[in-house]
Amino acid sequence: MSDDSQQVLAYHQRTKHQLNAYAKGPASLDWDDQPSPFRRFDGCETLALPQPGAELDCKFAELDAPGLIPVQPLNVSNLGLLLELSFGLSAWKQFGPDRWALRCNPSSGNLHPTEAYLLSTAPEVLAPGVYHYVSHDHHLERRCRFDAAGLPACLYVGLSSVHWREAWKYGERAFRYCQHDIGHALAALSYAAACLGWHVELLSETGDAEIGAWLGLDRDGDFVADERETPDLLCRIDTGAGSEGEFSGPALSQALQSAEWFGSTKRLSGRHFYRWPIIDQVAEHTLKPATLRERLELPAASLPAVSHDQLASRLIRQRRSAQHFNGKSAPLPLTDFYRILAALLPAAKPPFTAWNWPAQVHLVLFVHRVDGLEPGLYFLPRSTEALAEIRPACSTDYNWQRIDAPFEWYRLQAGNVRQAAKTLSCHQPIASDSAFSLGILARFADNVSAEAWRYRRLFWECGLLGQILYLEAEAAGVRGTGIGCFFDDAVHGVLGLKDNDWQSLYHFTVGEPLDDSRLQTFPAYAHLNSSASDTV
Structure with missing residues (x-):
């Protein structure tokens, strides 16, 4: 067994909850310094996406046979809808003076360590570059631009994790929860793409170092040291417009060598009173190298009927x-x-x-x-x-x-x-x-x-x-x-x-849920159309 594997097993054992003791976490929560759930970059051009909230005709039961769902055109409107149904806001909740957002993708403690990026080599849809999705504002921040000449016209979605967001509340066990959330986010992206008649191809052969370079996550000066992002996954969006051919990481790396990068992150929190070095250590021990390409052949789904079928986009937004x-x-x-x-x-x-x-x-x-x-x-x-x-x-x-x-x-x-x-x-x-x-x-x-x-x-x-x-x-x-x-x-x-x-x-x-009548619920994106005084 490698040293990396031994260290991972040790981390897992160390972060178990026991009947007589919980895994190490903060002795108290610094609510005044809770990390912001919304990452933003200063110094980036922003690209507004079309108004969120559109419904699609696809019913949830139709996702059992995704090949039969009509393919929607690839344009900025549908791209925005893909991001909204995958990572966007689904509602706001309020209890007394406290107000917080819910999202289409779940997160442990509603802390949302997962960040989503778009990488475009399809100039007819989106100017070539890397873009960060801001769920609160439903817009893109352009992190870089580059010349995509010679590359297949593709759109990619990359996922990363801000471990600090989760560790603020959960301490050493937080690394586990960040990985759960990546799985939730990947599934949310897959469901959202299927609603549009599209398909998500997980490029699991890529290594973390490659993903980090392509998304700009390895640019240390652009990030607050204790609030860095670690790369997790890269997916290619297949819209059924034709074969894009085999993915070429080296060609993408070559094109990005001349990229012009913009922006740096705003701080998520100020004090970082508790620190959990074991999380950085296990992240280092679990770095993924480039691996062989793997894909699965799956049987057709054969599921019982859905008893409460409805529009898939509506069901996704109502998830709680x-x-x-x-x-x-x-x-x-x-x-x-x-x-x-x-x-x-x-x-x-x-x-x-x-x-x-x-x-x-x-x-x-x-x-x-x-x-x-x-x-x-x-x-x-x-x-x-x-x-x-x-x-x-x-x-x-x-x-x-x-x-x-x-x-x-x-x-x-x-x-x-x-x-x-x-x-x-x-x-x-x-x-x-x-x-x-x-x-x-x-x-x-x-x-x-x-x-x-x-x-x-x-x-x-x-x-x-x-x-x-x-x-x-x-x-x-x-x-x-x-x-x-x-x-x-x-x-x-x-x-x-x-x-x-x-x-x-x-x-x-x-x-069957029991709802708390003391909680108020508000629309997800009403603040985009309200006055500044009403902005959350």
Whole structure:
């Protein structure tokens, strides 16, 4: 095992929550110095995008067969819509004097460490350059311009993370949550592109150093030292206009050598009272090198019908994280439950069409109230070999009874598991008052030992599934919530797992939400048309 892999395993063990102690975090929160959720660059030309809020004719159920969705023209209006539905604001909330924005892509603690960039080599759509998307203002900041002559006309979306935004609240565990959010953001981009009849190609062969250079993230002087961004992913947007050919990183690097760069970041916060050097260290140990090109051939999706179908763009904008659930609500219909689970299995639909690797994470489900299904502990394998791999590693007390369903899954043990779900998820009632909750188990040691950067990839995959759960819950007329706080080894202990072969990386819960009437909700972009005094 490489030193990088050993250091990653040590970080993971160090940042586990235990029943008798939480991972290291700030002793108190400096609310007056909370990082701004909106990154901006000084000294950049800004490009206004068309007014947000347009609806598309595509229904959510149509995303099951994305090849049948009409292709929308590639223009600035639709490009703006892609960015809005992927990374834009969905609403404002207010409680007393406090006011905050929600976004289409979820984030741990609503802190939003993920930043999005556009890289254009398509002058007929957008002048060649690198652009930073500002979700608050729904505009682009032009970070650089360059001569794209000789390059294929393409649009790329790059994602990066500001670890400080997350660490301000969550301390050392924040690196994990940033990776979750990258998975959420990639899935959000995939769904948004599919609504337009477009396709997202994840260029997973690119290395972090290349992405950092192409997006200007390696320009140290442009960033506040403690608020740097780390590169994560680069995607190519395929609008179906024709084959753009093989992606050439060297050609893009050559063109960008003569780029003229603009701007530097505004500070996100001032004091940085707490510092977490372990995050920079694990980021260094998980740097991704350039790798071989990988793509997946996926089977066609075959999912039960959507019970609360609506325009996909509307559903994306209404996505919320439930804060409380009705613990006495009617059971979730079995057809809705099976639709949600089936949507988590790899198939030729978003967001899996933007994912390049075989399934490495699988689900342990705590079923509380699903109509026609006995409460208990269940397991959903997401690949054919997963069952044979994990069953011998688990406690021999479990039955592994196969359940009649449109897919292969198993009941480990029948009975009331609400208290167990609540305790394991840091004593949070949202895990027990819901219809069901789950933990996402990853093939862990093998992946991290093979390549240390896969540690990030495992969390991306968990976030990808989280976004599916969010949207499928909305389509079932209920609501979901991601849970990053859980007692890692206690989860493993319940299952009888004794080493690092399998690790729980993310929890999630779905049920009927209880809304807080004290919270006010306001439109996402009303401030773009209001007077300066009304601007948030």
